[in-house]
Amino acid sequence: MARPILPVPGRTGFGHAGLPVSYPQGTLVVMRMQFGVDDGDAFRERLAELSTGFAAWLDEHDLAGEPTSAELLMQYKWLAADGDLASWPLEQITEFLAEWCPQVMAEHRLPLRLVPLTVVVFAEYLDEQGLLAPTSPRPSAIRRRCTDFADTYDELEAGPVEPLLAEFESPPDPVRIPSPADRARCAAQAPILRDARALARWCGDRGRALTRTGNLRLADARHLVELLGTGDPLDRPAGSRLARSDQLRTLTWVLETAVRAGAVRRDGGRLVAVQRFAELDDTTAHEDLVLAARDEGVLTVLGDRRSDDDEWSGDLIDEGLDGLFDAADEPVDEVERHAIEILQAHLETVTGAGADHDDDQDALPHPADDATPAFLALLRHPADGLEFDTVAELLGLVLGWSEWFRVVDVVPTTTGVLVTRLERLGLVRWDDSEQLPDPGPFEETRRIGGRVVLTSGGIACALLVLAAEGIDFPTRPDPAVATAADVVGLAGEVPPDEWRDDIDAWYAAQPDPARAISAFVTEALDPARPLVVVLTATSVAAERFGSGVVDDLLLEHLDGPHRAQVARRLVGRGLLDPDELEPDLLLHASVDVLAVTIDTIAPDQWPELFAREFPPETAPVFEDLWRLDNPHLGDVLAELGTNHPDEGVAKAARRARMRWQSRTGGA
Structure with missing residues (x-):
């Protein structure tokens, strides 16, 4: 029968299923340590006692460990093993660490910090308190078993908590900057630009009177709801009435955005049009409106946006999001922490901070605007966008909405508000969404489902908004207006097929084809270009523009900074006599080519390429190759000696590397 015992320092004799425990005063009590499946209440009581005692013991001895992980270990023992908290066979430790713990933690979004270490420290705690059964493996044996899982749990901790976030662990492909024509066409179709121009026309020559507080008069507000099609509910629920125009949420943010952008202004109690804005081209006017909407807080749907003026953001600019975590008084939710850490891989500087809250526990740091993580995700999919449900799940994780709101419909609804605003700003299309009745008092409808895709203007403005937060997202220019340097610089930055398509589009747009090819080759052989770009760009130039044309241009660069590679190609094409070159030049070229091969090509392809570069009859070359002064020589000889398919060449390479x-000295 269970006998509740509070944790008392100095216990020395707990037993297996229930052994005597002696206190300093000599009192003898019994603590139950084994529980069946039907002993839920007794088990939970003992779990709480042990967890509390373990936490106090960790603090007393200043040890690393997590009481939560120890609780999971005990729950495993009761739910999936034999219920004996005093005995820890190594096979059970293995099952817990290899199978049970990762599954439970992933399912419940729990952190995977220090789990193997906690198992060891908990065993030491049980042993010190006399709670470890004599038949149980000792803590030293448990430590050896847990050490085997250290790397596994490091990988689990480093991996994303949610599969949705996995793509953020790799750098994004550069997004193509829309052409000026596409940008202008999209801006002209943006609802917010039509709103701003319509507001200015509505003001007329004399302007429109405002209330003493600077709001629209109710009659005018009702008219504008219809004129602009904001969709604000004009009919109030029973027992209430529309008292002020700023109760119309969409109309209010549209108006304030137009004011901040300078399309209209308040002047002497009237709303008047501004001539300067009327003279702007559509693209510039649209950008001004989007940046004004950001400053107005439109891109944040819950509370006020986090501005640079927040009281605890100034000193954290250089430290990024890590600084935000350190500044929080309370531990940050682990799911959100991990989500932001993944995004941080391509956040150069974050200038925003968490919103102010009365309760410090709610002060969770996140990007300056709610739209920021949506932009970061959508810019990775500029052509086809993302499913709305995926966007909602991402925002729920990164912004903490999933933790703040336990009602399942709140995150999609809140995401819908944000996407609707982005749609009105002309930044996204929301295709194939469904209308559902909103159970709120105004009998509105809300949208769900479908797909969210950035418009051309959305791509350009998303980059502007991210830049305002100090976030540098990689870009690539429209090939029709790109320079030769721009196009060459994409080598290795975008998929090869896309790069070739961009080269073709760039070449087709050039008024002087011969001059364009010359500029491309000159940029490919620029002294600042890494060798892999030199090799790739010259090869692709010959492929796209013709070998004969490119070879003639390479002859002009024979004495340039990439002389070895130019000479190598010309010799291979029969256009240059190798006997006219300095003796080691082609050997330098071969070593450089293999160094690039080792860095960029999968190891299973090395033997074929090695055999092509150094066929069997070249084995005597290695008698002198070891003397070559090349920074890559040691690595190349090591791989040739291990992976060359001809044993004679491989042996010669190994001997050369020893020399x-x-x-x-191996340096």
Whole structure:
């Protein structure tokens, strides 16, 4: 029968299923340590006692460990093993760490910090308190078993909590900047630009009178709801009435955005049009409106946006989001922490901070605007966008909405508000969404489902908004207006097929094809270009523009900074006599090519390429190759000696590397 015992320092004799415990005063009590499946209440009582005692013991001895992980270990023992908290067979430790713990933690979004270490420390705690059964493996044996899982749990901790976030662990492909024509066409169709121009026309020559507080008069507000099609509910629920125009949420943010952008202004109690804005081209006017909407807080749907003026953001600019975590008084939710850490991979500087809250526990840091993580995700999919449900799930994780709101419909509804605003700003299309009745008092409808896709203006303005937060997202220019340097610089930055398509589009737009090819080759051989770009760009130039044309241009660069690679190609094409070159030049070129091969090509492709570069008859070359002064020589010889398919060449490479090591000390 269970006997509740509070944790008392100095216990020395707990037993297996129930053994005597002696206190300093000599009192003898019994603590139950084994529980069946029907002993839920007794188990939970003992779990609480042990967890509390373990936490106090950790603090007393200043040890690392997590009482939560110890609780999971005990729950595993009761739910999936034999219920004996005093005995920890190594096979059970293995099952817990290999299978049970990762599954439970992933399902319930729990952190995977220090789990193997906590198992060890908890065993030591049980042993010190006399709670570990004599038949149980000792803490030293448990430590050895847990050490085997250290790397596994490091990987689990480093991996995303949610599969949705996995793509943020790799750098994004550069997004193509829309052409000026596409940008202008999209801006002209943006609802917010039509709103601003319509407001200015509505003001007329004399302007429109405002209330003493600077709001629209109710009659005018009702008219504008219809004129602009904001969709604000004009009919109030029974027992209430529309008292002020700023109760019309969409109309209010549209108006304030137009005011902040300078399309209209308040002047002497009247709303008047501004001539300067009327003279702007559509693209500039649209950008001004989007940035004004951001400053007005439109891109944040819950409370006020986090501005640069927040009281605890100034000193954290250089520290990024890590600084925000350190500044929080309370631990940040682990799911949100991990989500933001993944996004941080391509956040250069974050200038926003968490919103002010009365309760410090709610002060969860997140990007300056709610739209920020949506933009970061959508810019990775500029052509086809993302499912609305995916956007909602992402925002729920990154912004903490999933933790703040336990009602399942709140996150999609809140995301819908944000996407609707982005749609009105002309930044996204929301295709194939469904209308559902909103159970709120105004009998409105809300949208769900479908797909969210950035418009051309949305791509350009999303980059502007991210830049305002100090976030540098990689870009690539429209090939029709790109320079030769721009196009060459995309080598290795975008998928090869897309790069070739961009080269073709760039070349087709050039008024002087011969001059364009010359500019491309010159940029490919620029001294600042890494060798992999030199090799790739010259090869693709010959492929796209013709080998004969490119070879003639390469002859002009034979004495340039990439002389070895130029000479190598010209010799291979029969356009240059190798005997006219300095003796080691082509050997330098071969070593450089193989160094690039090792860095960029999968190892299973090395033997074929090695055999092509150094066929069997070249084995005597290695008698002198070890003397070559090339920074890549040691690595290349090591891989040739291991992976060359011809044993004679491989043996010659190994011998050459030994001589190279003797000459250089391996440096």
